Amino acid sequence: MRRRDFFRMGLLSGAAAALPATRLIAAEPASKGAPGELRAIKLSGAETSIEAAAIRELRASLKGQLLLAGDAEYESARRIWNGMIDRHPALIARCAATTDVVHALTFARERELLLAVRGGGHSFPGYSSCEGGLVIDLSPMRNVSVDANAATARVAAGAWGAHVDAATVRHALATTLGQISNTGVAGLTLGGGFGWLSRRFGLACDNLLAVELVTADGKVRRVSDKDEPDLFWAIRGGGGNFGVATSFDYRLHPFNPTVLAGHIDFPAAQAREAIEFYADLITHAPRELSVDLSIAPNEDKVPGVQLYIVYSGDAKSGAQVLEPLRRFGKPIKSTIAPTKYLAVQTWFDPPPVDPRHHYLKGGFVREYSPELIRRLAELAADARTDMYCQNANGAVADVAPSATAFSHRNVIANMMLAQTWDETSHDEAGRAAVRATWSTLAPYTDGYYVNLNDIDPKSTDSNYGANFARLAALKKQYDPTNLFRLNANIKPA
Numbered sequence: 195m196r197r198r199d200f201f202r203m204g205l206l207s208g209a210a211a212a213l214p215a216t217r218l219i220a221a222e223p224a225s226k227g228a229p230g231e232l233r234a235i236k237l238s239g240a241e242t243s244i245e246a247a248a249i250r251e252l253r254a255s256l257k258g259q260l261l262l263a264g265d266a267e268y269e270s271a272r273r274i275w276n277g278m279i280d281r282h283p284a285l286i287a288r289c290a291a292t293t294d295v296v297h298a299l300t301f302a303r304e305r306e307l308l309l310a311v312r313g314g315g316h317s318f319p320g321y322s323s324c325e326g327g328l329v330i331d332l333s334p335m336r337n338v339s340v341d342a343n344a345a346t347a348r349v350a351a352g353a354w355g356a357h358v359d360a361a362t363v364r365h366a367l368a369t370t371l372g373q374i375s376n377t378g379v380a381g382l383t384l385g386g387g388f389g390w391l392s393r394r395f396g397l398a399c400d401n402l403l404a405v406e407l408v409t410a411d412g413k414v415r416r417v418s419d420k421d422e423p424d425l426f427w428a429i430r431g432g433g434g435n436f437g438v439a440t441s442f443d444y445r446l447h448p449f450n451p452t453v454l455a456g457h458i459d460f461p462a463a464q465a466r467e468a469i470e471f472y473a474d475l476i477t478h479a480p481r482e483l484s485v486d487l488s489i490a491p492n493e494d495k496v497p498g499v500q501l502y503i504v505y506s507g508d509a510k511s512g513a514q515v516l517e518p519l520r521r522f523g524k525p526i527k528s529t530i531a532p533t534k535y536l537a538v539q540t541w542f543d544p545p546p547v548d549p550r551h552h553y554l555k556g557g558f559v560r561e562y563s564p565e566l567i568r569r570l571a572e573l574a575a576d577a578r579t580d581m582y583c584q585n586a587n588g589a590v591a592d593v594a595p596s597a598t599a600f601s602h603r604n605v606i607a608n609m610m611l612a613q614t615w616d617e618t619s620h621d622e623a624g625r626a627a628v629r630a631t632w633s634t635l636a637p638y639t640d641g642y643y644v645n646l647n648d649i650d651p652k653s654t655d656s657n658y659g660a661n662f663a664r665l666a667a668l669k670k671q672y673d674p675t676n677l678f679r680l681n682a683n684i685k686p687a
């Protein structure tokens with residue numbers, strides 16, 4: 195199966211890139227500064243130095259590793275998924291336990307250091323790294339334990355989707371996670387979490403029962419409907435704004451590990467009819483059916499549209515549900531067949547660290563209007579187009595917009611446009627090209643998904659809509675200095 199290129203992209207975040215201090219040492223690795231001291235960058239952007247004794251003390255306090263430039267593993271540890279992000283943190287704390295997170299976070303807070311938090315490192319804008327600051331890297335914490343009787347899973351915050359799916363599907367159980375097996379569950383869940391099962395089971399964050407969270411004051415909190423309900427509301431869509439999550443408890447659902455899945459490809463000449471058919475289908479389809487629309491050349495490089503299909507209900511009714519799809523139009527390819535869900539979850543996998551440069555713009559679509567369909571069909575004829583519309587309705591809409599911080603509950607698609615390239619010299623032109631095409635699509639969108647988009651800090655409040663005031667008040671209460679700012683940032687009220 196061809197990998198969708200659009201899902202291999204990213205961007206230099208407005209927020210992170212705009213930090214003046216980030217530029218101060220952007221061209222060179224974090225250095226040791228004066229003898230015995232480490233040069234680092236503060237939240238304010240000012241430069242600071244950290245005494246060797248303090249670094250020794252932090253290192254001794256960790257069960258995991260503390261990496262500095264020059265350490266053998268520093269180079270690989272500083273890299274995140276998007277090859278366009280090339281930052282040099284002063285310190286990387288590879289945390290192996292919650293206590294490591296507390297120590298590293300306290301160290302950063304007391305020195306007012308720029309702080310990034312890394313789960314799986316799949317942030318498109320590169321929020322999980324920083325120039326000259328401290329990175330709390332949770333990648334050593336990947337344990338997943340499933341309680342099959344209770345149908346729950348406890349997942350450490352450095353786990354990928356693949357770790358969770360493998361552990362749950364073994365018990366014929368599953369929950370919603372993303373469509374890429376090597377995406378981190380942490381960032382994905384805190385920002386929402388769409389996947390093949392979200393029409394059926396809701397967003398990843400809708401399946402959260404509890405989270406262990408280390409807040410800016412260094413306190414380890416259990417956050418759930420009963421304990422700290424305000425924080426529990428805020429972290430379901432509020433991203434990494436409220437603390438470092440160290441583990442997640444998910445609700446699991448009975449699930450047949452073999453699904454009906456594949457893709458049906460149409461050439462550009464049939465694009466308009468295929469998109470119209472798709473728009474109607476996904477509006478009325480049963481929740482066990484998930485269909486995404488890709489507008490890009492297919493795996494044989496033929497421009498057009500592809501419908502990516504996963505049916506997770508029972509096989510008998512699946513044949514009936516998929517019948518209209520089998521009968522529609524004159525596809526140039528159709529691959530629907532019984533498929534292991536774990537294989538579906540690797541369809542689009544990019545390398546966990548991709549040397550290529552990725553840039554994406556996206557937004558939520560409330561309806562496939564005739565004008566939007568016409569515009570999408572035009573793009574299908576262009577061999578450079580790489581668009582993906584992930585279905586975003588069904589069980590996602592069962593939750594009221596004010597019930598969690600994630601408020602985009604009444605949309606039909608999460609629409610994304612992307613480009614990928616190799617050379618740094620093309621970064622400016624590549625981003626400009628995506629923005630130019632996106633400007634013709636943006637009028638059909640309403641808000642955006644914080645986990646993917648090129649975040650304009652000015653847009654964060656309107657994007658959270660009626661939930662923003664409560665989020666800003668909670669941010670002031672739990673993170674008054676905005677320690678957790680490398681994200682779709684909510685400024686303290």
Ligand SMILES: Cc1cc2nc3c(=O)[nH]c(=O)nc-3n(C[C@H](O)[C@H](O)[C@H](O)COP(=O)(O)OP(=O)(O)OC[C@H]3O[C@@H](n4cnc5c(N)ncnc54)[C@H](O)[C@@H]3O)c2cc1C
Nearest residue numbers: 313314315316317322372373378380381382388434439681
């Ligand atoms: C190739 C690709 C495919 C994708 N597919 C999907 C998809 O199918 N569905 C979907 O919904 N999204 C998808 N995404 C978007 C994905 O949800 C985000 O990139 C998400 O941030 C990934 O989580 P992560 O832990 O890897 O992020 P990181 O890069 O590690 O972190 C991203 C953000 O989350 C915060 N964060 C991470 N871990 C923690 C933590 N433990 N505590 C507090 N804050 C934390 C960081 O501070 C940062 O702001 C995809 C992204 C990529 C690159």
